[in-house]
Amino acid sequence: xxxxxxxxxxxxxxxxxxxxxxxxxxxxxxxxxxxxxxxxxxxxxxxxxxxxxxxxxxxxxxxxxxxxxxxxxxxxxxxxxxxxxxxxxxxxxxxxxxxxxxxxxxxxxxxxxxxxxxxxxxxxxxxxxxxxxxxxxxxxxxxxxxxxxxxxxxxxxxxxxxxxxxxxxxxxxxxxxxxxxxxxxxxx
Amino acid sequence: xxxxxxxxxxxxxxxxxxxxxxxxxxxxxxxxxxxxxxxxxxxxxxxxxxxxxxxxxxxxxxxxxxxxxxxxxxxxxxxxxxxxxxxxxxxxxxxxxxxxxxxxxxxxxxxxxxxxxxxxxxxxxxxxxxxxxxxxxxxxxxxxxxxxxxxxxxxxxxxxxxxxxxxxxxxxxxxxxxxxxxxxxxxx
DNA sequence: ATTATTATTGACCGATCGTTCAAAATTATT
DNA sequence: AATAATTTTGAACGATCGGTCAATAATAAT
Numbered sequence: 001x002x003x004x005x006x007x008x009x010x011x012x013x014x015x016x017x018x019x020x021x022x023x024x025x026x027x028x029x030x031x032x033x034x035x036x037x038x039x040x041x042x043x044x045x046x047x048x049x050x051x052x053x054x055x056x057x058x059x060x061x062x063x064x065x066x067x068x069x070x071x072x073x074x075x076x077x078x079x080x081x082x083x084x085x086x087x088x089x090x091x092x093x094x095x096x097x098x099x100x101x102x103x104x105x106x107x108x109x110x111x112x113x114x115x116x117x118x119x120x121x122x123x124x125x126x127x128x129x130x131x132x133x134x135x136x137x138x139x140x141x142x143x144x145x146x147x148x149x150x151x152x153x154x155x156x157x158x159x160x161x162x163x164x165x166x167x168x169x170x171x172x173x174x175x176x177x178x179x180x181x182x183x184x185x186x187x188x
Numbered sequence: 189x190x191x192x193x194x195x196x197x198x199x200x201x202x203x204x205x206x207x208x209x210x211x212x213x214x215x216x217x218x219x220x221x222x223x224x225x226x227x228x229x230x231x232x233x234x235x236x237x238x239x240x241x242x243x244x245x246x247x248x249x250x251x252x253x254x255x256x257x258x259x260x261x262x263x264x265x266x267x268x269x270x271x272x273x274x275x276x277x278x279x280x281x282x283x284x285x286x287x288x289x290x291x292x293x294x295x296x297x298x299x300x301x302x303x304x305x306x307x308x309x310x311x312x313x314x315x316x317x318x319x320x321x322x323x324x325x326x327x328x329x330x331x332x333x334x335x336x337x338x339x340x341x342x343x344x345x346x347x348x349x350x351x352x353x354x355x356x357x358x359x360x361x362x363x364x365x366x367x368x369x370x371x372x373x374x375x376x
Numbered sequence: 377a378t379t380a381t382t383a384t385t386g387a388c389c390g391a392t393c394g395t396t397c398a399a400a401a402t403t404a405t406t
Numbered sequence: 407a408a409t410a411a412t413t414t415t416g417a418a419c420g421a422t423c424g425g426t427c428a429a430t431a432a433t434a435a436t
Contacts, residue, residue, distance in 0.1 A: 003381075004434095024294075026215040029422080031423090031424095040385060040386085046383070046384090110358050158351060158367050170304070178343075182343040182374045185374045194414075217394080219392090219394095229415085234413070
């Protein structure tokens, strides 16, 4: 009954994600977005509300995809500690591209309730699966049993941020891999 | 022979640092700067050039102060491993306030040569003293001797970024301290 | 073919951006 | 007291910001 969209919403959103990853929220203009997304200005506002709503949607989608990928590599290997290792290796391998989650935390801290909520939800989704594998690895004797599993989860997530910031600063792949090794070493 | 400045340059610069720490470069307007620094608009441009030069100066000053503080806590305790521990503890204790270095890396990556240069210089200043204490701690038998000292230095710096990002995201002091413990644990 | 509904286009809005100009004010030297 | 040098003040600049309006285009249902 009405004219159909000439663009794919998810593709456009992915283009917005790429732009926000590289330039942050404040560093990205509406003009940059319409260029990157390949759509008209009005279409952007029709479809996504405004720049802030688009950013929140981008962070949400990015976080969900990232959590899915983490969980997938986590569950790949049979042995729990190998799953944890695979998760770390994936972060190291993908660290060349900047992380929208880390960027968003750095840019806004806890200033924006909507972002905080998005973050908490993503956290809730991700921590469970990691913790399960940590506990499993402890039962296997591959991770020190005297460590609080929740602290280990914190440590993984913080290590990922550290690795990604280091990569954003230009650290070589070889040295990023060494950071991953060091993180795993803390679990012995 | 001429009218003297009505403000202290370093105080004004510190105010600029505080503003950039909280809001980043793109998120900080000239208006916000003159308010925070308590000076007139023209005075800002007379004294610091433009917004970008002021930002670079702020990052430089912040990095120098941070390096000095790191090195100071590093050299406090007699035993090398305790110095390393003191450095970590200082980062944990001060993580409530966001880090201009981390923010700058996240916001610009390697896009701005001037920032990259500032970062490399700060890195060069800081790595030496840390490495010295690492090697010393290895000789004392407090840090595993099979680890490459340069990798350990990388790991410290990345861990600091991880702790600071976690703090910016709202992690409690207790859990930040646990992150510090985990980092030290990787050295055994 | 007409109608209703939505998408696209391109001009355009006021507000704010970083920056500068010109005038007034303040000081040390003469 | 007059001069030279610099800072401060406040208005103003063009450019860009995020966002909107009105007109046109395209589709599905009647």
